[in-house]
Amino acid sequence: MGDASMTTDLGRVLVTGGSGFVGANLVTTLLDRGHEVRSFxxxxxxxPAHPRLQTVEGDITDPEVVAHAVAGIDTVIHTAAIIDLMGGASVTEEYRRRSFAVNVEGTKNLVHAAQxxxxxxxxxTASNSVVMGGQRIAGGDETLPYTERFSDLYTETKVVAEKFVLAANGDGGMLTCSIRPSGIWGRGDQTMxxxxxxxxxxxxxxxxxGSKNVKLDNSYVHNLIHGFxxxxQHLAPGGTAPGQAYFINDGEPINMFEFSRPVVEACGQPWPRFRVPGRLVWFAMRxxxxxxxxxxxxxxxxxPLxxxxxxxxxxxSIAKAERDLGYRPLFTTEQALQQCLPxxxxxxxxxxxASGEPLAHAAAPSPPEGAAPPSTMIRSAET
Incomplete structure (x- = not known):
């Protein structure tokens, strides 16, 4: 368990990507807890407007704007990123430049300005994909090396940026750590x-x-926010978190089809029964x-990814986060699904x-928490 004596108050918090799915939910949670928050x-x-919420609109690639965003801030939680799942021959020079400008140079701007x-x-905010690289991982932990096999720009930029952030720990008196979510889901999700x-x-x-025994993990947005x-709080001198990376997920590995099934069936859609071998499909898609x-x-x-x-x-595995941070998921997958199904x-x-098909049923509308255009969201389904 994290040592409570080595924790600190967050003070004034800056959330980058504060208009996206994760960021808006995080801002709302911090306001509910009484924090002064600036969304960038x-x-x-x-x-909605809130007496303890300031908003800054601007580009993370602009050092002047970033300096303005971090002025007077005690804690930065950086969720903004471009989600580029391009890989291999599909990567144009323009895509590559844009992804690196935002995800890597933007992160560097933010770190330097905050210092x-x-x-x-x-x-x-990194991603579990920084260590994946196409091999089977069951209960992997933070000792796994970074992958050198990049299937997409997103993973490549996240590896570079996470290495930079962790190497900057302690510089200029600022302590740093990195969170590695899995597929992020919940109200406001516009990706998974x-x-x-x-x-x-x-x-x-x-x-x-593939086999129904094959499992992955997911990060319900409110479990992830709890982890953030x-x-x-554990980025305190002598605390457990400085310089560390943590996997934060729901702690319930599940087959992706079994996870999706109750949602698709709640939408009135039939669920397939027939299975085909995964390697065969992978080869065909490749x-x-x-x-x-x-x-x-x-x-x-x-x-193919x-x-x-x-x-x-x-x-x-979330064992390191349990030990260092006292992290336990706040919601089980079942509890979270009940909240999110509407x-x-x-x-x-x-x-x-929008696709012009007749609706199978009428659903009771439910206002999405922090739903927003997926402009600077962190990636979800492929995280």
Whole structure:
């Protein structure tokens, strides 16, 4: 368990990406806990005005804007990123430059400006993909080396930026750590289940891929936020968190199809019964991707990276976060699903209506918490 004597108050908190799914939920939680919060994003905040909330709109690649955003801030929680799942031959120089400008140079701007401003704590949002690299991982921990096999720009930028943030620990009196979420889900999610629903509506979900014993883990947004806050509190001199990375997830590895099933069925959609071998699908999608790049065929139905998550175990232990931070998930997957089903059913119905299909049922609308344009969200389904 984290040593309570080695924790600190967060003071004034800056949340980058504060208009996105994770950021807006984090801002709301911090306000509920009585903190002074500044939200920084290039998109307007979706949250109502609040006496303890300031908002700064601007670009993280602009050092002047960033210096303004961190002025007078004690703790930075950095969630902003560009989600580029491009990989291999699909990466144009322009995409590469943009991803590195925001995810790497933007992070460096933020670290340097925060050090100059006298900020004491900096929590970075990485991803479990920084160690994945296509191998089977069951209960992996933070001793795993960084992957050198990059299937997408997002992972590549997250590895570079996390290394930079952790190496900066202690410089200029600022303590740093990194959080590695798994697939992030919950009210306001515009990535994980949107991709599932797109596949369902396009009629692509006809079979189940891989064995039902293959598991991955996910990070319910309020479990992740709990992890962020604990990590920041443990960024104290002599505390456990400085210079460390932590996997933060729901602690319940589950098969992706079994996880999606209650949501898809709640949307009134049939669930496939037939299974096909994952390696076969991976090989087919890999060949299809090559044909796409070489001969201009349409894009494959699934990215090879996404298929890997369906047929390879891919889950991580939260033991280090339990020991160092006292982290335990606040919600079980079942409890979180009960809270989120109305939101997801409404999202599905909106997508179905937009696609011109008749609705299977009427769902009671539920206002999304911190739903926002996915402009500077952290990645979800493929995290």
């Amino acid at each position: 994003d290039r998109a307007p905040s979706p949250l 100059k401003a006298g900020t004491q704590r900096f929590v970075y 289940f949107r991709k599932v629903f797109e596949s369902v509506l396009a009629g692509h979900v006809k079979v189940l891929v 806050i604990l990590a920041a 060949v299809w991707q090559v044909m796409h790049f070489r001969f201009g065929l349409p894009k494959p139905l699934l990215e 996404a298929v890997e998550r369906l047929y390879l175990d891919n889950y991580f 939101y997801y059913v409404e999202l599905f119905d909106r997508m179905k209506a």
